[in-house]
Amino acid sequence: xxxxxxxxxxxxxxxxxxxxxxxxxxxxxxxxxxxxxxxxxxxxxxxxxxxxxxxxxxxxxxxxxxxxxxxxxxxxxxxxxxxxxxxxxxxxxxxxxxxxxxxxxxxxxxxxxxxxxxxxxxxxxxxxxxxxxxxxxxxxxxxxxxxxxxxxxxxxxxxxxxxxxxxxxxxxxxxxxx
Numbered sequence: 001x002x003x004x005x006x007x008x009x010x011x012x013x014x015x016x017x018x019x020x021x022x023x024x025x026x027x028x029x030x031x032x033x034x035x036x037x038x039x040x041x042x043x044x045x046x047x048x049x050x051x052x053x054x055x056x057x058x059x060x061x062x063x064x065x066x067x068x069x070x071x072x073x074x075x076x077x078x079x080x081x082x083x084x085x086x087x088x089x090x091x092x093x094x095x096x097x098x099x100x101x102x103x104x105x106x107x108x109x110x111x112x113x114x115x116x117x118x119x120x121x122x123x124x125x126x127x128x129x130x131x132x133x134x135x136x137x138x139x140x141x142x143x144x145x146x147x148x149x150x151x152x153x154x155x156x157x158x159x160x161x162x163x164x165x166x167x168x169x170x171x172x173x174x175x176x177x178x
Contacts, residue, residue: 023087027052028096036083042076043067045083046093054094054123058152065151068124068131069093075131077150094123097130105171106130109164117155125151129165138169 020035027050034049043060046052046069055078058066062080069078070092097104103111106126116122128151129138138144144162153161 021084021087023084025050025083025086025088026090028091028093034083038082038084040083041079042069042071042081042083042086042091043078046078046091052093052095055127056120056123058121058124063152064121064124065128066121066124068128068151070127070131070134073131073134075128092127092130094127097126104130106133106164106168109167110161113160113164113167115157115160115164117153117157121151121153121155125153125161129161129168132165133169133172138165141166144169 018038020037022033022035023045024031024033025045026032027046032050034045036045036049040049043055043057046055047057055069056066057079058064060079062077065077067078068075070076071078071081071086071089073090073092097107104126106129110116110122110126115125125148128148132138132144132147135147137147141162144165145158148161148165
């Protein structure tokens with residue numbers, strides 16, 4: 001009876017990890033080059049590699065919207081996209097909206113309308129609202145609610161969030177500046 005040849009099981013367990021990739025992102029107007037593992041999400045690249053911690057990790061499954069940023073002007077859940085897929089993209093996070101001490105009109109509207117309580121979801125809500133306004137679809141409170149439905153506020157400030165977005169939408173329609 002022949003015995004099976006012995007295999008080196010230790011060799012099987014020492015497979016090397018895939019190489020990191022160098023990517024370039026234009027984050028908040030500045031070019032950034034980082035090396036990331038192929039499985040690194042854009043959210044983790046922003047928070048852990050570039051120290052933009054305003055973007056929040058909520059569910060890590062794309063269900064809450066806390067991680068919403070704008071990529072090339074479009075709102076996305078940064079926890080659902082790999083950083084290497086966005087190589088060369090322009091990324092806008094909450095950190096870029098204010099100009100020094102002067103809040104962006106949307107940030108100011110959130111303050112005026114008390115559109116946040118604990119504040120955890122606020123960066124994602126504001127980035128999503130900014131994208132929504134850029135899409136030109138914020139035409140009614142019902143439309144705003146529907147188009148913001150991917151952003152969850154566990155504190156329940158929804159009516160105030162809608163009011164803040166509606167305020168800025170009306171300002172833009174009138175051509176007002178804050």
